[in-house]
Amino acid sequence: MRRRLGLSVRLKLTLSYAGLLMLAGIFLLVLVWVFLLRYVPDRMIGPDEWIQPGPSRLELWEAFAPRAAQGFAFLMVFGLVGGWILAGRMLAPLTRITRATRLAGTGSLSHRIEMEGRKDEFRELADAFDTMLARLEAHVAEQQRFAANVSHELRTPLAVTQTILDVARNDRDGDNDELVDRLHAVNSRAIDLTEALLLLSRADRRSFNREPVDLSLVAEEATETLLPLAEKRGLAIETSGEATPAVGSHALLLQLTTNLVHNAIVHNLPADGTVWVTTRRGPEFVELTVDNTGRDLTPQLVSTLAEPFQRGSQRIRTDHAGVGLGLAIVKSIAEAHDGTLTLAPRPEGGLHVSVRLPAAPTPAPRA
Known part of the structure; x- marks a missing residue:
């Protein structure tokens, strides 16, 4: 199936981490701004107990906005860089699993991930994949062994049949009743073997009601x-x-x-x-x-x-x-x-x- 190209999982996680950090930063900045508006006094007592007016909202904004923008920019850069690094470390086990899957797709079933470390979701996935590869390798080896045995078992009656037919062809004047009986027995054995193989295949496929x-x-x-x-x-x-x-x-x-x-x-x-x-x-x-x-x-x-x-x-x-x-x-x-x-x-x-x-x-x- 052909699929359109999209964003990588690492980039999606990076944007998610950065976006979450930005939302947290915006919340903190809004909280600080509300604090300034509520708790900065309208009047201030200066030297010699001289009462003078406090800073206006415009003055507070002019002093707060540049610092807030700098902090917001820092959070954005920190979120993108840190998220990219963190996502890479989190997805490193998935990269190993993907590499093992591609190797298995080429026919190499002997490869194992053997992920180290404590048990987590990635470790469970890697262990399950290793178990699947082991079963597949054993199944393929069993099928190859079975095919070789089938070839050997079928070759024997075919070779005997060929020998009997050669003898009958070279001795056309002789009594071939015994050869016909032997040929019938060999053919019956070949039929029994074929029917047994078909029954075995039917059971393996579970194709029955x-x-x-x-x-x-x-x-x-x-x-x-x-x-x-x-x-x-x-x-x-x-x-x-x-x-x-x-x-x-x-x-x-x-x-x-x-x-x-x-x-x-x-x-x-x-x-x-x-x-x-x-x-x-x-x-x-x-x-x-x-x-x-x-x-x-x-x-x-x-x-x-x-x-x-x-x-x-x-x-x-x-x-x-x-x-x-x-x-x-x-x-x-x-x-x-x-x-x-x-x-x-x-x-x-x-x-x-x-x-x-x-x-x-x-x-x-x-x-």
Whole structure:
């Protein structure tokens, strides 16, 4: 947006300081003039007790006016010079903030203001700006890392597809049914990855309608959908809890719950494992927890599981391992609903996952 040039803030402050000082000077001069008119006597007693008339108003004005003009001129000069210096000192922190903002505009997010001194409005503004720059730098680094991971994940199925097609082209007389099956599997994985990325982007943008959602019903729906997979792997799913009314997207919260239950099934014991799905309601939040049996996990490994494409090398890998975005999608959906995701290793082995969301407001009772 193009704007017309105007007075600088420093000049405006200088004129404000000088104007205020001038008004104070005018008030004092008027006060002195009123004092002279009221308290200078009309008659004066001279030597030898000779009574003589006092100075007239004209004489007082002729004596007072030049001194008043000199004092007024001094106040004007002092106000302009002093105001300019004082405004410069007051706006010096703002100059540093402006310089940091321009550096950030050029893409340099590593710069920090780090304003010293006691806490005041400028210090609070500088600290808030430093915090914003730190978050932006971390977000940009995360996006760059995510883009690199996406490129790597997409390059693998594309390279495999290219190899399969080259083999089929060079061996046109052979039986290509196996190659077609492999190509179908690779293509399905690429489609799953693309759909997961689209879902992750949708959650990050928070581009969804909010409606009342009961997490306990969503958990039942997700467990019923994944029950055949659990039975095929010899696992048991146990659900319990109470009604947990929240506000959000039913489709996204169903995807969140499905990802958690699927993750608990896939990364479980080879057989005779268990998945526990529980919902509960707190004073101001609702909570969904998913626990599963499995191998021992270290806190260091668990802390990386919600990052994109971090599947965990110590966890059980199967054909159902997914594309490495399951918990990343869960975290993104939870944050889009102003909630939190907590991961912790279970002492008996396996993983404990907790999702907390704000509870739906209780409707006011009808009168």
